[in-house]
Amino acid sequence: GENVEQHPSTLSVQEGDSAVIKCTYSDSASNYFPWYKQELGKRPQLIIDIRSNVGEKKDQRIAVTLNKTAKHFSLHITETQPVDSAVYFCAPLNDYKLSFGAGTTVTVRA
Amino acid sequence: NAGVMQNPRHLVRRRGQEARLRCSPMKGHSHVYWYRQLPEEGLKFMVYLQKENIIDESGMPKERFSAEFPKEGPSILRIQQVVRGDSAAYFCASSTGLAGGPDEQFFGPGTRLTVL
Numbered sequence: 001g002e003n004v005e006q007h008p009s010t011l012s013v014q015e016g017d018s019a020v021i022k023c024t025y026s027d028s029a030s031n032y033f034p035w036y037k038q039e040l041g042k043r044p045q046l047i048i049d050i051r052s053n054v055g056e057k058k059d060q061r062i063a064v065t066l067n068k069t070a071k072h073f074s075l076h077i078t079e080t081q082p083v084d085s086a087v088y089f090c091a092p093l094n095d096y097k098l099s100f101g102a103g104t105t106v107t108v109r110a
Numbered sequence: 111n112a113g114v115m116q117n118p119r120h121l122v123r124r125r126g127q128e129a130r131l132r133c134s135p136m137k138g139h140s141h142v143y144w145y146r147q148l149p150e151e152g153l154k155f156m157v158y159l160q161k162e163n164i165i166d167e168s169g170m171p172k173e174r175f176s177a178e179f180p181k182e183g184p185s186i187l188r189i190q191q192v193v194r195g196d197s198a199a200y201f202c203a204s205s206t207g208l209a210g211g212p213d214e215q216f217f218g219p220g221t222r223l224t225v226l
Contacts, residue, residue: 044201098155102151
């Protein structure tokens with residue numbers, strides 16, 4: 001099965017700084033790479049995704065970059081705000097199965 | 111368009127009882143997935159269903175757990191004779207299942223099961 005690792009497991013940043021989370025995966029057949037944000041007690045919410053034929057995608061303060069050769073993709077959050085504090089999960093998809101990483105707890109200090 | 115609905119949101123059971131978790135997919139979605147999340151962990155795939163068919167149940171324990179998605183009504187995840195280790199958040203997701211590429215999954219609010 002897919003082996004997914006996220007780094008770092010926790011990340012504390014000053015408001016306004018950038019945050020970067022990296023996700024590595026093992027299955028070269030994975031073809032869809034989403035990032036989810038989960039607040040305490042809530043559902044995972046898709047914040048950005050990228051498909052295997054694209055190297056980078058940006059949506060306002062959030063961007064995702066993909067390196068299929070090296071089998072990793074990263075989440076970039078710029079100009080962080082306290083509302084960005086949450087747990088972030090990568091979840092590469094192979095066929096229909098999402099394989100979630102262990103999560104990165106991001107804390108944005110005001 | 112209502113999102114994915116799950117009920118109950120919270121469920122408390124004593125050891126040995128049965129738990130039934132329900133999931134109504136988004137309108138127009140015919141594919142349902144169940145995931146389990148233990149405290150401070152990522153979600154783990156359990157089962158993938160289409161109407162009246164179990165496509166992949168490789169992530170579901172062989173005993174005590176079963177799932178269905180009948181022609182009419184919600185998908186049901188059933189846990190018999192619950193044990194404390196079953197305490198977790200159970201999330202359902204749905205997708206359209208349309209051909210043409212990877213299928214975005216939309217998550218429900220989850221059912222938090224506590225086994226006393």
